[in-house]
Amino acid sequence: MSEGADGYVPDKRLTRFVTEVESEDVEAKEDLCPSFMELVHRGDRYRDETHLGSGGLKDVYKAFDEAARQWVALARLRKDRGLRCYDLFVHEAWLIASLSHPNIIKVHDVGVDEGGRPFFTMDLKRGTSLNDLIRSNPPQIELLEIFLKICDAVAYAHSKGIIHLDLKPENIQCDRFGEVLVCDWGSACSLQKEKEEGVDSSLSRELGEQERKTGDLRGTPGYMAPEQITAQDGCHDERADVYALGCILHCILSGEPPFKGSLKEVLDQTKNSEVTSLRSRFPDRVISKSMEAVVLKALALSPSRRYTSVIELKQEVHKFLSGFSTTAESPGLLRKCRLFVRRHRNSARVTLAALVVLSLSSVLFMQRLVHQQTVTEEEQVRANQLMSEVSLLSTEYDALFEESTGTKKELAEKLVRSADRALNSSFFERPTRTVTDTIRLLDMALELDPESESAKWQRYYIHGLQMNHQEALKMELPDEQHLLPEISGIVEAYPNFNYGRENRPSPEGLKGFFKEAILHNDESRISGYLERVFTYHHMIESSYQSLLAEELSALVACFNGGSGQTEMRYIPETHKVVLKSDADKFVLASRNGGSGHCILRFLPVRHLELHVDGNFNLKHLKFLDVETVDLSYGANFKLNSRLNLPHLKKIIIRSGELSPELLREHIRSIDYFEIVEI
Amino acid sequence: MKDDKAWAELVTHYRRFILYVLGELQVNASDREDLCQQVLISLMEDLPNYDRERGRFRSWLSGVIRNKAVMFFRSQSRYQKRLENARQKALLEGDEHSSDVDEYIEQEWVAYIGTQAMERVRDAFEGRAVEVFEMGLDGVSAGDIAEKTGLTISTVYSLRKRVKKRLSEEIYELKAELEP
Numbered sequence: 039m040s041e042g043a044d045g046y047v048p049d050k051r052l053t054r055f056v057t058e059v060e061s062e063d064v065e066a067k068e069d070l071c072p073s074f075m076e077l078v079h080r081g082d083r084y085r086d087e088t089h090l091g092s093g094g095l096k097d098v099y100k101a102f103d104e105a106a107r108q109w110v111a112l113a114r115l116r117k118d119r120g121l122r123c124y125d126l127f128v129h130e131a132w133l134i135a136s137l138s139h140p141n142i143i144k145v146h147d148v149g150v151d152e153g154g155r156p157f158f159t160m161d162l163k164r165g166t167s168l169n170d171l172i173r174s175n176p177p178q179i180e181l182l183e184i185f186l187k188i189c190d191a192v193a194y195a196h197s198k199g200i201i202h203l204d205l206k207p208e209n210i211q212c213d214r215f216g217e218v219l220v221c222d223w224g225s226a227c228s229l230q231k232e233k234e235e236g237v238d239s240s241l242s243r244e245l246g247e248q249e250r251k252t253g254d255l256r257g258t259p260g261y262m263a264p265e266q267i268t269a270q271d272g273c274h275d276e277r278a279d280v281y282a283l284g285c286i287l288h289c290i291l292s293g294e295p296p297f298k299g300s301l302k303e304v305l306d307q308t309k310n311s312e313v314t315s316l317r318s319r320f321p322d323r324v325i326s327k328s329m330e331a332v333v334l335k336a337l338a339l340s341p342s343r344r345y346t347s348v349i350e351l352k353q354e355v356h357k358f359l360s361g362f363s364t365t366a367e368s369p370g371l372l373r374k375c376r377l378f379v380r381r382h383r384n385s386a387r388v389t390l391a392a393l394v395v396l397s398l399s400s401v402l403f404m405q406r407l408v409h410q411q412t413v414t415e416e417e418q419v420r421a422n423q424l425m426s427e428v429s430l431l432s433t434e435y436d437a438l439f440e441e442s443t444g445t446k447k448e449l450a451e452k453l454v455r456s457a458d459r460a461l462n463s464s465f466f467e468r469p470t471r472t473v474t475d476t477i478r479l480l481d482m483a484l485e486l487d488p489e490s491e492s493a494k495w496q497r498y499y500i501h502g503l504q505m506n507h508q509e510a511l512k513m514e515l516p517d518e519q520h521l522l523p524e525i526s527g528i529v530e531a532y533p534n535f536n537y538g539r540e541n542r543p544s545p546e547g548l549k550g551f552f553k554e555a556i557l558h559n560d561e562s563r564i565s566g567y568l569e570r571v572f573t574y575h576h577m578i579e580s581s582y583q584s585l586l587a588e589e590l591s592a593l594v595a596c597f598n599g600g601s602g603q604t605e606m607r608y609i610p611e612t613h614k615v616v617l618k619s620d621a622d623k624f625v626l627a628s629r630n631g632g633s634g635h636c637i638l639r640f641l642p643v644r645h646l647e648l649h650v651d652g653n654f655n656l657k658h659l660k661f662l663d664v665e666t667v668d669l670s671y672g673a674n675f676k677l678n679s680r681l682n683l684p685h686l687k688k689i690i691i692r693s694g695e696l697s698p699e700l701l702r703e704h705i706r707s708i709d710y711f712e713i714v715e716i
Numbered sequence: 717m718k719d720d721k722a723w724a725e726l727v728t729h730y731r732r733f734i735l736y737v738l739g740e741l742q743v744n745a746s747d748r749e750d751l752c753q754q755v756l757i758s759l760m761e762d763l764p765n766y767d768r769e770r771g772r773f774r775s776w777l778s779g780v781i782r783n784k785a786v787m788f789f790r791s792q793s794r795y796q797k798r799l800e801n802a803r804q805k806a807l808l809e810g811d812e813h814s815s816d817v818d819e820y821i822e823q824e825w826v827a828y829i830g831t832q833a834m835e836r837v838r839d840a841f842e843g844r845a846v847e848v849f850e851m852g853l854d855g856v857s858a859g860d861i862a863e864k865t866g867l868t869i870s871t872v873y874s875l876r877k878r879v880k881k882r883l884s885e886e887i888y889e890l891k892a893e894l895e896p
Contacts, residue, residue, distance in 0.1 A: 046732045046733070046735070046736050046828075046831075047831070048736070048824060048827040048828060048830075048831050049827065049830060049831045049834060050827050051830075051853045051854070052827065052830025052831055052833070052834055052853075052883075053823070053826050053827050053830055055830055055833075055880070055883055055884065055887060056826045056827075056829050056830045056833075056887050056891075057826065058884070059884050059887045059888055059891070060891070070881060070884055070885065120885070120888055120889045120892060121884075121885055121888045121889070122885045122888075122889065
């Protein structure tokens with residue numbers, strides 16, 4: 039061999055291979071591309087081709103299929119692709135043909151044209167791509183419905199062991215009639231094959247063989263999973279498609295793919311960054327929390343944190359569309375409730391309407407109660423707030439346990455204040471419940487700070503209300519600076535009282551207690567407390583058979599100088615109360631710490647006869663359900679502010695005592711009431 | 717600009733081959749570059765006129781190279797009065813031997829395509845695949861190759877088959893590139 043040129047030395051051994059290729063004999067070709075050769079010798083049946091577009095491997099034409107007499111999309115191997123691509127092309131056609139699903143494009147024919155090059159035909163897509171559709175900004179729900187169909191198609195392909203690896207909006211065709219087709223399976227590969235090659239690859243690697251051309255990226259940057267970029271020849275699985283579907287969902291929700299920028303930037307971002315909140319990046323778009331969570335899970339950098347299957351992803355979107363919460367968002371109870379109402383909109387509307395009608399009628403019929411009702415509701419809300427405050431505090435309790443006693447003391451004080459508020463605001467509406475709640479609050483406070491005096495005083499007070507003097511006296515309170523001196527007198531007078539919720543004093547016992555109470559204190563200071571004691575007792579003990587009229591009589595006497603001065607008689611048959619009193623000043627409502635309402639309210643009073651000569655302000659009858667009030671036996675009645683007696687029909691006065699004009703001016707009743715002067 | 721590109725392509729495709737053939741025809745190393753340049757220019761000018769129907773590309777290419785070589789030797793012989801070898805004589809005499817020369821260049825062209833293709837195959841494979849294949853070319857039996865390389869016989873067969881397939885593919889593509 040002579041001296042070469044630029045180091046070129048011919049290798050004559052190779053001449054025969056060139057000749058072999060040139061001979062173009064069928065055998066040589068069958069070696070090279072057996073699949074292709076199967077298709078050779080088939081006639082041409084397509085005409086009127088117009089070029090539609092080109093892909094990496096193929097040119098696509100619109101053509102008329104003479105045999106089936108229909109227009110089809112005809113894919114031909116690109117002219118600049120040589121023999122090396124023949125089988126790749128044929129395999130793509132066969133792969134699509136093996137998939138039979140309403141949302142996957144169909145292959146009609148695979149063959150070889152007169153030039154000896156492979157082609158295949160598919161459905162001719164007349165719709166627009168999902169990409170165009172997203173740009174036209176249709177309702178989100180429409181796009182999500184399409185997304186479900188894409189998921190169906192991909193899940194089906196996965197079930198056949200095929201992964202698409204190039205899912206993107208451009209590869210999804212949608213038409214006006216709801217048909218959705220997943221196209222361009224050129225990058226798809228068979229999991230089975232990957233696995234087999236995986237086994238084989240140990241050999242390949244040992245031999246250092248590279249089968250795939252270098253720098254050949256499968257898929258489209260921006261929709262490719264990170265592992266598709268980093269591990270070129272690695273075995274990808276379904277989760278790469280899950281990632282691409284996540285990108286598509288991202289597009290659907292936000293109008294844009296997750297990453298933008300130059301090719302290098304997009305690849306870098308895909309490899310290295312987690313996608314961040316869509317709601318904050320696209321504040322103008324309506325993106326529900328649950329959908330955002332689904333996208334973020336599908337786009338997790340690590341495949342293991344993504345949905346393990348497309349079916350799982352689809353179910354999440356489906357749940358969202360049918361108004362359930364998704365797993366990815368880990369919903370709270372409130373969110374679940376909200377979704378429940380949203381799902382059952384109609385039923386919810388009917389229920390709401392029914393409620394509105396109901397409450398409207400109640401409002402109309404029980405106008406009188408409205409005020410009280412509102413108060414009750416407010417109390418309830420407040421009580422609920424208190425209880426949630428308590429539960430919050432008790433959760434905090436564990437966390438705070440390690441903290442300083444100062445904080446614990448503060449917390450205890452808070453609890454005591456809560457108890458105090460409950461006692462003041464809702465006791466008269468719901469005495470037993472309030473007492474139970476308050477006891478719980480105070481016990482908690484004492485657990486936090488056993489030394490808390492305010493808690494002890496409160497507890498002492500509650501024991502008093504329940505008439506459990508034994509327990510009250512055990513409270514170990516400092517004798518000096520007694521905060522409840524007016525109560526301590528009675529408590530100490532009956533040190534053996536050990537009543538509680540389950541165990542109430544007898545009528546005689548209670549009457550005796552009220553009789554005695556007045557000896558220990560000035561009525562004005564203790565009336566509120568006694569009203570509460572009675573309220574609590576009444577709540578537990580009263581019934582249809584036992585109205586506690588005698589006990590109440592004792593309380594009224596106690597308010598007004600004792601039984602020596604005041605006598606109250608209740609006639610149940612006529613619901614009449616006769617009150618006789620010599621007291622200088624007559625009261626029927628407690629002033630200090632009481633409800634301020636008439637204490638006769640505990641009885642159904644229709645007729646009231648007041649034989650009272652001391653000063654009596656008629657405002658003490660406020661909100662009494664009385665129909666007739668007879669004042670003709672008494673004197674020194676006063677009335678100087680509004681008095682609501684909703685059912686008043688008749689009021690009898692001694693002439694010269696109160697002027698009818700004054701009564702008309704101040705008394706409010708639902709009906710007209712009669713004024714009789716004697 | 718288009719011409720620049722076409723020229724660069726021409727140079728990468730054919731320069732090595734032309735230089736080699738001229739060397740084989742005993743053109744002095746000092747004159748070879750000049751003559752090669754002339755051949756390339758001639759190719760550049762005549763390529764648009766090459767008609768596939770009238771003959772194979774390699775015959776046409778051989779003709780162009782031969783003509784240039786003849787003209788060169790004629791101009792040289794006036795001064796040197798001496799001809800280096802029989803092939804040169806045949807060239808100048810322009811008789812029936814010129815077809816021998818053409819045939820010779822065509823043979824070299826085929827070897828050139830094969831060699832170039834093999835270079836690409838070498839780039840595509842790593843490890844021992846190509847080594848195994850070349851031993852096969854030299855007539856070493858599969859059994860001996862297996863013994864020498866420590867691979868199994870079936871691996872040797874499989875490797876040879878793969879390399880051969882790839883070589884055929886590369887030849888096919890090279891021909892598409894180099895033989896318009």
